Amino acid sequence: MTFELETAPHPEQLRRVAIDPVSRVEGHGKVTLLLDADDRVQQVRLHIVEFRGFEKFIQGRPYWEVPVMVQRLCGICPVSHHLAAAKAIDMIVGSRLTPTAEKVRRLMHYGQILQSHALHFFHLASPDLLFGFDSEVARRNVVALAAEHPELAKKGVLLRKYGQEVIRVTAGKRVHGTGAIPGGVNKSLTAEERACLQADIYHVVGWAREAVDIARRLHESNRPLYDGFGAFRSSMLSIVAPDGSLDLYDGHLRARDADGQILLDRGNCSRYWELIFEEVKPWSYMKFPFLRALGPQAGWYKVGPLARVQNCDRIHTPLADAARREFLDYGGGRPVHAPLAYHWTRMIEMLFAAELIKDLLHDDDLLGTDLVATGERAERGVGVIEAPRGTLIHHYRVDEQDQITRANLIVSTTHNNQAMNEAIRVVARKYLDGRKLTEALLNHIEVAIRAFDPCLSCATHALGRMPLAVELVDADGVTVDRLVKGDAPASC
Amino acid sequence: MLSLQPPEDAAPVLVLAVGNPSRGDDALGPLAAQRLAALGLPGVDVLTDFQLQVEHALDLLGRRRIVFVDATASGEAPFALAALTAAGDTSHTTHSLSPAAVLFAYRRLTGKEPPPARLLAIRGHAFELGAPLTADAAANLDAALAALVAELQAGAEQGDVQPLPA
Numbered sequence: 335m336t337f338e339l340e341t342a343p344h345p346e347q348l349r350r351v352a353i354d355p356v357s358r359v360e361g362h363g364k365v366t367l368l369l370d371a372d373d374r375v376q377q378v379r380l381h382i383v384e385f386r387g388f389e390k391f392i393q394g395r396p397y398w399e400v401p402v403m404v405q406r407l408c409g410i411c412p413v414s415h416h417l418a419a420a421k422a423i424d425m426i427v428g429s430r431l432t433p434t435a436e437k438v439r440r441l442m443h444y445g446q447i448l449q450s451h452a453l454h455f456f457h458l459a460s461p462d463l464l465f466g467f468d469s470e471v472a473r474r475n476v477v478a479l480a481a482e483h484p485e486l487a488k489k490g491v492l493l494r495k496y497g498q499e500v501i502r503v504t505a506g507k508r509v510h511g512t513g514a515i516p517g518g519v520n521k522s523l524t525a526e527e528r529a530c531l532q533a534d535i536y537h538v539v540g541w542a543r544e545a546v547d548i549a550r551r552l553h554e555s556n557r558p559l560y561d562g563f564g565a566f567r568s569s570m571l572s573i574v575a576p577d578g579s580l581d582l583y584d585g586h587l588r589a590r591d592a593d594g595q596i597l598l599d600r601g602n603c604s605r606y607w608e609l610i611f612e613e614v615k616p617w618s619y620m621k622f623p624f625l626r627a628l629g630p631q632a633g634w635y636k637v638g639p640l641a642r643v644q645n646c647d648r649i650h651t652p653l654a655d656a657a658r659r660e661f662l663d664y665g666g667g668r669p670v671h672a673p674l675a676y677h678w679t680r681m682i683e684m685l686f687a688a689e690l691i692k693d694l695l696h697d698d699d700l701l702g703t704d705l706v707a708t709g710e711r712a713e714r715g716v717g718v719i720e721a722p723r724g725t726l727i728h729h730y731r732v733d734e735q736d737q738i739t740r741a742n743l744i745v746s747t748t749h750n751n752q753a754m755n756e757a758i759r760v761v762a763r764k765y766l767d768g769r770k771l772t773e774a775l776l777n778h779i780e781v782a783i784r785a786f787d788p789c790l791s792c793a794t795h796a797l798g799r800m801p802l803a804v805e806l807v808d809a810d811g812v813t814v815d816r817l818v819k820g821d822a823p824a825s826c
Numbered sequence: 827m828l829s830l831q832p833p834e835d836a837a838p839v840l841v842l843a844v845g846n847p848s849r850g851d852d853a854l855g856p857l858a859a860q861r862l863a864a865l866g867l868p869g870v871d872v873l874t875d876f877q878l879q880v881e882h883a884l885d886l887l888g889r890r891r892i893v894f895v896d897a898t899a900s901g902e903a904p905f906a907l908a909a910l911t912a913a914g915d916t917s918h919t920t921h922s923l924s925p926a927a928v929l930f931a932y933r934r935l936t937g938k939e940p941p942p943a944r945l946l947a948i949r950g951h952a953f954e955l956g957a958p959l960t961a962d963a964a965a966n967l968d969a970a971l972a973a974l975v976a977e978l979q980a981g982a983e984q985g986d987v988q989p990l991p992a
Contacts, residue, residue, distance in 0.1 A: 391848075391956040406848040412876070457880050488935055492828045494881045499827055509875050534828045 365779060367762055378759045380751075389741040397423050397715075397732050401514050404728070407743075410453075412509070413446035413501055414721035417583070418728040420514035421717030425604065426732055428709030429517035434702030438519045440583050441694050442504035442511075443719070444687040447582060448538070449497025450722035451639075451684040454787055455545060455677060456490020486548075489541045493684075496531075496538050500691060503527045518706035528695055535692045539653070542685040546657045549678040553664065564673040564757040564782040567592035568634065569625070570641035571749065573603065573720055578647035580654075580686065582720040588645055589625055589635060594669045598625060603718035606727055612744065622751050623744060636753035637724030637746050638786065639679035644669050649682075651689035657682045673757045673785035680722075723787055724749050747788040757782045830936055832888025837871040839981055840885060841974070843895035844877050850957035851950025854897040854967055857959070858948065861971055867978060878923045883931040883940075891981055892943040893974065894925040897963075903949035904966035907973055910943040946974055 366379050388407050392400060401420040405412035417439060424431065431439070498508060505511020506521055513519050553560040571589045575581035578588075587601030587609060601609045612621040613630055624633030635641070644662070649655035661678060664670065694700065717728040724746025731740040747754075758779060765778045841862055845855030859874040873885060878894075886892055894910065912929035923931070925945050932940040948970045950963045959967075 387955045403848070406846055406876075410877075453879065488830070491880050491884065491931075491935060494879075495884060496828060498881065530827065537828055 418717040418719045422715035423516040425715035432704040433699045435518035445497045445500025447687040449494045452493035542688040546681040566756040571635040572642040572645045580646040604716045634752035637749040643679040654686035676785045836888035838890040850952045851963040854948045897950040898947040905970035
């Protein structure tokens with residue numbers, strides 16, 4: 335099926351604007367905008383190359399290698415892939431995790447959420463939010479924030495450092511950790527490690543509270559901007575705990591419609607394909623998932639912090655739950671669909687993760703020695719986890735020789751595919767009419783993309799950078815205007 | 827942990843190599859780090875990661891010199907070794923920083939100039955998932971490592987590191 339503005343009636347009569355982050359290798363995005371003769375946006379498509387090659391890459395490998403191998407898929411959220419794969423392999427080895435194993439894994443996951451959300455808010459989103467979309471680009475970069483808000487930037491870096499220390503302690507190494515293994519973990523915490531993390535956790539909780547407050551005040555300072563920018567209505571999908579509370583590590587699938595009514599609840603993660611269909615479209619490498627029960631027209635949804643915070647019934651940590659209720663009050667009893675609200679809800683989740691870490695660090699099970707459990711062997715395993723950017727699904731089949739014969743991954747960027755297209759369409763309609771490409775046009779598109787922070791090229795990064803280019807191409811394919819940013823080589 | 831104080835055990839020289847070991851020639855950085863670490867140079871810390879991020883500015887604390895090592899998809903072969911200047915960065919994703927931006931982040935976070943830094947950019951040719959290192963890249967790595975060791979030995983003359991045994 336197609337959506338409004340996705341496929342114009344007579345595309346041959348349109349000119350094309352392409353926004354193309356030119357990647358060297360794999361994993362790049364491109365936005366194409368087709369304008370009509372009156373310079374109105376008629377067609378918008380966001381293209382992102384998905385990592386389908388990885389699923390081939392993993393076939394034929396023994397299942398016990400998978401939790402370690404999958405970390406090489408993403409340099410930003412390797413822990414999420416590590417844990418989703420480990421959960422899937424748990425099913426294959428028939429494991430019900432020991433208390434120590436589950437708590438060590440949860441601690442690892444909360445460290446990942448903390449460090450990823452801190453990076454996004456303090457060093458990607460904050461320059462936009464604090465300086466404004468129309469401010470000069472030099473002020474809206476990752477490190478310019480530190481120049482004008484040194485304490486804010488410092489806290490962002492230190493929050494990220496703390497999260498990474500949690501990962502190092504639980505996964506064994508700062509990068510390429512091996513902590514989660516089939517059926518459990520290969521280490522627990524020592525008393526010294528726990529004491530080290532406990533020493534700073536109250537600062538972390540305090541800084542996370544400050545971040546939530548910053549995000550809330552920004553929204554309240556300019557409601558028309560924050561509520562309206564790129565806003566579109568959609569359903570929302572996430573996992574929730576059996577009692578309906580927010581749970582980022584385990585639970586069942588729940589979806590709400592755009593009005594907040596529950597569409598699907600207690601969905602079995604291990605049979606996700608009965609609930610979610612991955613549609614292929616000829617113009618995109620990335621699939622378009624939708625809820626089978628609603629079909630492709632109405633069944634698409636958004637995932638990630640904005641969906642999770644509104645999909646759950648409550649949060650079991652007091653500060654984050656108070657922040658959630660404040661957010662719901664802001665919405666006036668209706669779901670908030672503004673993409674910029676991702677930033678606010680991201681901070682609520684960061685506070686949630688900080689509180690969970692604080693609580694877990696008082697649990698002696700973290701120091702336990704019962705690390706692994708196995709049971710009846712199965713041929714299929716599915717692991718679902720809420721990664722920083724949204725629901726992450728790993729699905730594997732193994733043969734009698736313990737080798738992977740089939741793998742299917744649905745990453746958060748794939749879940750959000752249609753949602754990101756919608757956000758860009760709204761922005762394009764408002765800001766991209768006209769024949770001249772400007773920096774401001776590109777900025778607004780980038781702000782919409784940044785709210786979701788899709789994985790574009792996280793599996794490799796070799797020097798060369800990822801420029802973002804805007805091209806204006808006529809119906810014959812001739813480029814009539816082009817705008818590129820971010821392609822200057824590193825100073826050397 | 828949550829401070830900008832340098833760790834007491836920070837070696838004077840940091841070699842910070844980045845790359846994904848599973849993506850063909852993107853493994854040049856991690857392989858360089860692996861081989862350099864095996865030499866056990868006193869006074870040299872070797873770190874590796876998938877890509878650079880803001881927190882790597884903290885790894886620069888307490889150092890006298892920094893060498894970034896990375897694969898390059900379009901630079902000169904076999905490698906380029908040049909001084910690096912702090913510079914701001916712009917991006918539409920969280921997914922990486924340039925070495926210059928890490929230095930810039932250090933300056934902004936600490937209020938001090940970052941340690942002198944060099945960038946060793948090793949030319950790679952193929953970056954497909956699951957691909958092995960290409961023969962050309964392997965040769966480039968040999969040449970680059972020789973230059974890197976020479977660079978570190980030059981540093982030894984300045985008292986940063988101990989010279990390699992003959």
